Amino acid sequence: MTDFSAEKVVWASRVRDAYGPIVELQDEQGKASYYTVENEFDVAGSSYAALRPEREASSEEEPELFKIVQSPDGDLELVTIEDDEEWEDISELYGELTFPE
Numbered sequence: 001m002t003d004f005s006a007e008k009v010v011w012a013s014r015v016r017d018a019y020g021p022i023v024e025l026q027d028e029q030g031k032a033s034y035y036t037v038e039n040e041f042d043v044a045g046s047s048y049a050a051l052r053p054e055r056e057a058s059s060e061e062e063p064e065l066f067k068i069v070q071s072p073d074g075d076l077e078l079v080t081i082e083d084d085e086e087w088e089d090i091s092e093l094y095g096e097l098t099f100p101e
Contacts, residue, residue, distance in 0.1 A: 004089040
């Protein structure tokens with residue numbers, strides 16, 4: 001069982017340091033969208049980023065969560081969290097981190 005708890009989180013800034021505060025992501029069709037890097041953190045041996053679509057940067061909508069992985073050539077990549085349980089754990093954890101009781 002993986003420990004996704006707020007006490008285990010280490011705040012990070014690898015994506016922001018490498019690419020700046022706004023990143024460009026492309027979908028499967030090659031359409032580019034721009035996102036503001038809201039937060040990055042490490043927990044349970046993995047890294048995650050919370051990104052907000054540029055067009056909604058001031059919106060009250062929740063940010064999109066991505067997993068940060070290192071490609072074989074050493075570049076950072078943002079990938080969709082495919083595992084439902086992992087996504088649920090990270091989403092809940094991010095809610096705790098950004099909206100503490």
